[in-house]
Amino acid sequence: MATVTFDKATRVYPGTERPAVDALDLHIEDGEFLVLVGPSGCGKSTSLRMLAGLEDVNQGRIMIGDRDVTDVQPKDRDIAMVFQNYALYPHMTVADNMGFALKIAGTPKADIRQRVEEAAKILDLSEYLDRKPKALSGGQRQRVAMGRAIVRQPQVFLMDEPLSNLDAKLRVQTRTQIASLQRRLGVTTVYVTHDQTEALTMGDRIAVLKDGLLQQVGTPRDMYDTPANVFVAGFIGSPAMNLGTFKVNGGVAEVGPARIPISRAAVAGMIPEDDGKIVLGFRPESLDVVSQADASAFPVEVNIVEELGSDAFVYGTLKGDLAGADVHSGAGDDQLIVRVDPRNVPAKGERIYVAIRPGEEHVFGAGSGKRLES
C-alpha cells in the first residue's frame, strides 16, 4: 500500500499548445479513495493514464510511495486497472477466473489458492469458488472481476469510468459495492468519473478538474459547502446551484427588488477585475418561501413544479428589475431552481417570493470567479 503524488505533472499532446493536464499537484494518502471528476476533456482520464504509465509525463513527476515512477513501465508500477477486462471465462471455475493471471505469472499454486480464498471472503464469493460463472448473478460476476485485481495485491487500484457500461440498476448497486469494498481492503484507489453524484457518494476526497487544471480538492462536504470557485459551485450538487451576477452597492447586492447584505470581508476581497460585481450562488435547498414584505425577498415566477415525493422543486424565472444580472442554474439560463415544501407546492404561473437562508449564500468575484470569504 502506498501514497500517490502528482508533482507538477504535465501532459502536452503533440501538436497542441494547451496542456491536457497542466502542472497537476495532488497528494493521495495511503488507503484513500480519491475521485477525479470533471466534464469531458477536463484531463481526468489523462491524469489517471499518466499514473498508470499509459501517457507520457512531459514535465513534473509521479510518485507511488517514495518511488518515482515517471519513467517506469506500466507493468512494473504495481498498480491494477480494475475492470479493464471483466469478461469471464465460461469453462473455468470462479477460483480460476480470479487467479489465472497469478498462474501466468508463475505464482505457486498454494499461494494462489490462499489469495483467491481471501479475496472471495471479502467479496462474499467463498461458496461459489468451485462453480462456473454461469451460476452467478450479474452482481456476483462484477465481484469476480474485482477479485481478479484484488488477488494481485497491487499498491494502487485505478478505475476509469468503470460503471459507464452497466445498466442503471447495476450501476447504483456496484457503486456501493466498490466503495464499501475499497474501505474494507484499504488499498489506495484513484477513480475517474464525469458523474458528480458518483464522486460525492464514493470518494473520501474529490478532485475537480477543468481544462487540465485542478480546480479544488477536498471532501464531498468541503466541495458542497465551500466551493472554491464558480465552476466547482455549479458542477457539484444536484440539482445544481443557482448562480447570478449582481452589482454590489454599499455592501449590498441588488437582486431584483431584494437587498442582500454582503459581508465586509467579501467586499474587501473584491478586485478591480470584478468591476464591482459578484456572482452570488445559492442552492435550491438554501431558499425559503417568504412574504413579499421581507427585505431580502425576490420574486420568482413558477414555470414548472417537479414533485419527487420527498422533495419538490420549482423551476422558475427571477422577476423584477434585473438589468445587468446574468442568472443561470442547472435548469438553464434565466432559470432558478427552488426547493419547496412538497406538501405545499405553488401552481404553475404563480409568483412566489423567496429569500436565501442567512449564511447559506456563496459569494464569488465576478471577474476572478474565485470564492470571496465572508
Place this chain on the structure above:
Amino acid sequence: MAQSLQITASSPDPDLLDLPWEIPLEQWPDERLAALPRGISRHVVRFVRMRSGVIAIKEIGESVAYREYELLRQLGRIDVPSVEPVGVITGRQDVNGERLEAVLITKHLQFSLPYRALFSHALRPETATRLIDALAVLLVRLHLVGFYWGDVSLSNTLFRRDAETFAAYLVDAETGDLHQKLSPGQRNYDVDLARTNIIGELMDLAAGELLDDMVDTIAIGDALVERYNELWTALTDEESFDVGERWRVAARIDRLNSLGFDVGELEITTDLGGTSVRIQPKVVDAGHHSRRLLHLTGLDAQENQARRMLNDLDEYRAALDRQNEDQEFVAHDWLTEVFEPTVRSVPRELRGKLEPAQMFHEILDHRWYISQQQQRDVPMLEATASYVENVLRHRPDEQAILGLPPGSKQEGL
C-alpha cells in the same frame, strides 16, 4: 407499445425496424437469430440474419455505444481491418415502458472465424503460430495509426483465411482510443494485456477440454509478444550503416515486404562525413497486392490470395505472349476466361463453403499438387473437378459456420 426508437446509421436498413426491439436481446426468439458461435463478451451479443446479410447486435450503454460506433467508423476510414459499424439504436422500451439498453449494430464479417472455432478443432502448432502472427500484424497496424486497444484478446478478434495464413480483424473497440501517436507505455500495456488475455482464453479452452493437453498456452502468449516486437522493430527502427553497404536498403525493403508491409517512403540521411547512412521506413501500409488485384480485376481479396492470383495472371500473360499489351485488358480476359469459369464450375451448393478468392487459391494449389503427382500439366477445369471431389466436399461451411445448434444460448456470458 409506444416506442420512440432513435436510429443513428449512415445508411439505415429499413428491415431493422421489424426487429423486436421491445424485447431484451437475451430473450429474442430463436427463429430471429443466426446460430453463429459467439465469443466471450461482457455484454449480450446476438447475430441476426437480414436480407442484406448477417448483423451482430450488442446491448451496451448509450454513450459507450455512440463512442464505439464513431471509433469503428474512423478505423474503417483509415483502412484498419475492423468490423463495419451499421448503427446505434437508442430509446428502446419494453412492453411495460421499462427502459432497455441501447444497441450497437455491426455487420457480421463474412467468412470470418472466431478463435474458438480455429483453436478447438485439433489445433496444429502451425495454425496457432499463424493465428498469433495475424494478431501481431493487426496489433502493429493499429499501433502505427495510433490506436490503443485497451482490451486485446482473441475474443475481440475475428480471423479470415488468407491463402495459407490468416488475416485478423478488430471486432470490439469499446475500450479503444485513437491518439496521434502512442507512447511506449501504451503499446507495452496493450501487448502485455494481449498476452494475459490470450493465455487466459486458451486456459479456458483447456479447462473445457477443447484444447489438446499438449498445447503450451503460455508459450503461445509469449509468441505474440515476441512476434509483435519483431514486427514493430522491423517497421520503425532506424538503421545505420556504411555508405558501401547500400544493399542493406534493399534488404530492409524486402524484409518489410515479406512481413506484408509496403514501404511508401524511406528517410535516408547521410552524416556529414558521408561515411554512414541512416534509413527509416516512413509510410508503411499493408495490402499492395490486394490493391493491385482490385484495381486490375475488381476482385477484393486478402493480401496473400491476391498475390497468388496475380502470379497466375502473370503466368497467363506470359503463356499467351501478351506481355506487351495493356495489363488491364489481359486482366479482364483472365477474369472471364480463367477465374470466373473456375469458380462457376464448382457446384452451386458447395460455393458457400469458402470465399471465391480462397477457393481459387486452393484450386491452384491442388492443381500444382496433382500435376506433380501425375507428371503433367493438369488443365484448370479438371483440377477444379478433382478439388471439389477430394477436398471441398469434406470441408466445413465457412460462410457462416454453424458452430452451435440453433437456439443454443451458451457462451454469451
